Amino acid sequence: MLKPRIVTSAFVASAILAACSSVDPTDSSRNSQSIFGGAPDTTHPAVMALINQTGGACSGTTIAVNGQFGYLLTAAHCLVAVDGGGNVITPIQPVMESDLLVVPGTDYSSSLPASTFHPVQEYVIHPGYNGNVSNPNDIAVVRYIGADGSTPTIPHLTAAQDDLANGINLLFVGYGQTETNSMNSIRNAVTKTIVNLSASQVTHSRANGTGTCRGDSGGPGIRTTAMGERVASVTSFSSGASCASGFGVSVRTSNHEAFIDTFLAATPPAVDCTLCRTAASTSFGPCTAENAACAPGTACDRFLTCANACAMNDQACVQACATAEPQGQADLATVVQCTCDDCPTECTGVAACTAPACGLEFSDTTCNTCNEAQCCNETTACADDADCRNCATSMMPPATCATNALYQAFRVCGIDNCGTQCGAAACGFNNPDACGDCIDNQCCSQGNACARDGQCFQCATGSGSQQACSGNQLFSDLFDCLGTCAGNPCMVADPGAGGAGGMGMAGSAGAGAGTGTGAQPGAGGLPGAGGSGAGINMGQAGATPITGSDPESTGGCTVAASRTTSSGHWLMFAFGAGLAAARRRRFS
Numbered sequence: 001m002l003k004p005r006i007v008t009s010a011f012v013a014s015a016i017l018a019a020c021s022s023v024d025p026t027d028s029s030r031n032s033q034s035i036f037g038g039a040p041d042t043t044h045p046a047v048m049a050l051i052n053q054t055g056g057a058c059s060g061t062t063i064a065v066n067g068q069f070g071y072l073l074t075a076a077h078c079l080v081a082v083d084g085g086g087n088v089i090t091p092i093q094p095v096m097e098s099d100l101l102v103v104p105g106t107d108y109s110s111s112l113p114a115s116t117f118h119p120v121q122e123y124v125i126h127p128g129y130n131g132n133v134s135n136p137n138d139i140a141v142v143r144y145i146g147a148d149g150s151t152p153t154i155p156h157l158t159a160a161q162d163d164l165a166n167g168i169n170l171l172f173v174g175y176g177q178t179e180t181n182s183m184n185s186i187r188n189a190v191t192k193t194i195v196n197l198s199a200s201q202v203t204h205s206r207a208n209g210t211g212t213c214r215g216d217s218g219g220p221g222i223r224t225t226a227m228g229e230r231v232a233s234v235t236s237f238s239s240g241a242s243c244a245s246g247f248g249v250s251v252r253t254s255n256h257e258a259f260i261d262t263f264l265a266a267t268p269p270a271v272d273c274t275l276c277r278t279a280a281s282t283s284f285g286p287c288t289a290e291n292a293a294c295a296p297g298t299a300c301d302r303f304l305t306c307a308n309a310c311a312m313n314d315q316a317c318v319q320a321c322a323t324a325e326p327q328g329q330a331d332l333a334t335v336v337q338c339t340c341d342d343c344p345t346e347c348t349g350v351a352a353c354t355a356p357a358c359g360l361e362f363s364d365t366t367c368n369t370c371n372e373a374q375c376c377n378e379t380t381a382c383a384d385d386a387d388c389r390n391c392a393t394s395m396m397p398p399a400t401c402a403t404n405a406l407y408q409a410f411r412v413c414g415i416d417n418c419g420t421q422c423g424a425a426a427c428g429f430n431n432p433d434a435c436g437d438c439i440d441n442q443c444c445s446q447g448n449a450c451a452r453d454g455q456c457f458q459c460a461t462g463s464g465s466q467q468a469c470s471g472n473q474l475f476s477d478l479f480d481c482l483g484t485c486a487g488n489p490c491m492v493a494d495p496g497a498g499g500a501g502g503m504g505m506a507g508s509a510g511a512g513a514g515t516g517t518g519a520q521p522g523a524g525g526l527p528g529a530g531g532s533g534a535g536i537n538m539g540q541a542g543a544t545p546i547t548g549s550d551p552e553s554t555g556g557c558t559v560a561a562s563r564t565t566s567s568g569h570w571l572m573f574a575f576g577a578g579l580a581a582a583r584r585r586r587f588s
Contacts, residue, residue: 035172035173035174035176035178035188035189035190035210035211035212035213035216036177036178036179036190036206036209036210036211036212036213036243036244037179037190037208037209037210037211038172038188038189038190038191038210039188039189039190040106040186040187040188040189041106041173041187041188041189042106042187044152044154044173044187044189044220044222045104045105045152046061046062046063046151046152046153046154047059047060047061047062047154047173047174047187047219047220048060048061048062048072048102048103048104048105048108049102049103049104049105049108049175049185049187050072050074050078050100050101050102050103050142050218051100051101051102051103051108051117052078052079052095052099052100053099053100053101054081054095054099055081055082055086056078056082056086057108057175057185057215058074058075058078058175058215058216058217058218058219059074059173059174059175059176059187059215059216059217059218059219059220059235060072060073060074060078060102060142060218060219061073061074061154061173061219061220061231062147062151062152062153062154063141063153063154063155063156063231063260063264064153064155064264065147065148065149065151065153066264066268067147068145068146068147068148069121069143069144069145069147069268070102070118070143070144070145070146070147070151070153071141071142071143071144071263071264072102072141072142072143072144073139073140073141073156073218073220073231073234073253073260074139074140074141074142074217074218074234075138075139075140075217075218075234075235075236075251076125076126076129076135076137076138076139076140077129077131077138077217077236078140078217078218079094079095079100079123079125079140079142080092080093080094080095080125080131081093081094081095086214088131088133089131090130090131090132091130091131092125092129092130092131094125097119097120097121097122097123098119098120098274100119100120100123100142101117101118101119101120102117102118102119102120102142102144103116103117103118104116104117104118105187106186106187107185107186107187108175108185108187109185116282116283116284117282118144118145118146118147118279118282118284119144119145119146119275119278119279119282120142120143120144120145121143121144121145121268121269121271121275122142122143122268122269123140123141123142123143124140124141124259124263125140126138126139126140126256126259127259133237134236134237134249135236136198136200136201136251136255137200137251137256138234138236138237138251139234139236139251139253139256139259139260140218141259141260141263141264143263143268145271145275145279145284146279146282146284146285154220154222154229154230154231155230155231156230156231156253156254156257156260157223157225157230157231157232157253157254158254158257159254159255159257161225161227161230161254162232162252162254163223163225164194164197164202164223164232164252164254165194165197166194166195166196166197167193167194168193168194168223169191169192169193169194170191170192170193170194170202170204170221170222170223170232170233171189171190171191171220171221171222171224172189172190172191172192172204172211172212172216172219172220172221172222172235172248172250173187173188173189173219173220173222174187174188174212174215174216174217174218174219174235175187175188175215175216175219176188176212176213176214176215176216176217176219177213177214177215177216177243178213179209179244182214184215190210190211190212192204192205192210192211192212192221192248193205195247196247197252198252199252199255200251200252200255201233201236201249201250201251201252202221202232202233202249202250202251202252203247203248203249203250204247204248204250205247205248206238206240206243206244206245206246206247206248207245207246209244209245210244211238211243211248212235212238212243212248212250213238213243214243216235217235217236217237218234218235219234219235220232220233220234220235221233221234221235221250231253232252232253232254233250233251233252233253234250234251234253235248235250236249236250236251237249270346271346272346273343273346273347273350273353275346276339276342276343276346276347277339277340277342277343277346277347280338280339280342280343281335281339285339285342286338286342287335287338287339287342290331290334290335290338291335291338293331293334293335294331294332294335298328298331299325299327299328299331300325300327300328300329300331300332300335301328302324302325302328303321303322303324303325303328303329303331303332304328304332306320306321306324306325307321307322330386330390336352339353340352340353356372356383357372357376358371358372358375358376358379358380358383359379359380359382359383359384360379360382360383360389360392360393362422364421364422366421367418367421367422367423369421370417370418370421370422371414371418371422374413374417374418375410375413375414375417375418378406378409378410378413378414379410379413381406381409381410382406382407382409382410385406387400387404387406387407388404388406388407388410391404391407392407392410399458399465399468401454401458402454402455402457402458402468403454403455404454407454408453408454411452411454411457412452415428415451415452416452425439425440426440426444427439427440427443427444427447427448427451428444428447428448428449428450428451428452429447429450429451429460431490433489434485434487434489435482435489435490437489438482438485438489438490439482439490442481442484442485443478443481443482443485446474446477446478446481447478449474449477449478450474450475450477450478453472453474455468455469455472455474455475456472456474456475456478459472459475460475460478
């Protein structure tokens, strides 16, 4: 057996692999090397690398295409577990399909960073293969996803076409080790003469220092016939002290015609959600551009690195990652949405790809039921707009949300129609004790008007700019009304002499920093009943802040939505007091 070469995981692309006959990207010498005594091959694109992420890289040939599936003929020992020295572990232990990648190109090391690979759906090992080095049944067929009518193929040589004999030349192609580069990843070729032929195996001599070597396993011995090129043999094992001596042995394909053709004719099993989405994210899928936004070094990559380090179900940790890398979280959501859109049948019922009836949803059933019954149009419009979706799903909506018409329509509809079901206060703000009584009993109309105006709401809950708030009439009306309540329970003072308090998050009071002439530190926002709100101290130190209560900032309506990363790991995003991970409709 030509043992797979064991390497480190430095050769990683798209969160994929630790390759088995892989390359060291720092080894510049590989660019000018070839198979032992051969030359770089640019004319056989059907020959591809087969990467086993658990420890080995081989070669193989696409011999047929059926719809979206390609069929790669390779060696059986490329698909089983090996030890640290590259020796097959017996009894044989087949590897998982998810650990395999089919990688095209003249240099597979340059293909992978661009996600140019095919995920493997299924493979079959010859039933007579037992792991022994010289086993004459060292042959297998791999079915991969991402092929089409343009995918290059070289059919296998059938028994009727087989004219092999001693003295006939075969062209051996593969990505194996070369004279000076044990970490080669370039496809090379060498012509060798058959010196010994049996019913099951083909032998060539390496006595002149040329021939197949490690990493060429599974690659073809190509015979040119009247019908064109055919794969006459599959590289299997060698004898000799080095790759420059002894013999190279390959398995004769015509002896296994029935085995090969049976798998080619079998109906492929259904592609599941994971495999479909993996395929969608490769360069052969429809989400290549979206996936590029999550390449190494991007904001999306930083968010994934951060989020994947969080403990299972640690939503606070994931939210901190989203806060640190908001663009990265948004880019990931775009990738996930694209892959879900491309796999609507395969991913039916999968939480990350299940589209809410109205585009966005609340985790609280009562709140969500009301929203879908009363505000579906507004919610759908918001879900289909990236900026609005960001406003609706952010714990701290950016200032631009105050003027986003779609977002404000979504908010107001929810307040007007589903405020009670979603935990909102009757007068727009949830404030305890005397200040709450002041709003409810004396300033209800002003509170409601302010809560329904995006800018006024931001001013009252501590996220509006001083310039914007000073010119907002609704905010001034609420401010003036609160100042007339007996005992001034909301501690309203002249805005010029008062200070803006801090933000209060759910479950705890926030520490506020005062601004303005003579301002003192504010008391911080107190959590509202059933929800969290950002509070502003509308006056002097010790004042009770107003806390917001619109539906998307109430604890009872927080959404936890499943999302998947580009590396296949599943995360549960819960973005605090707001709609979490807005999920857009699959068909818009």
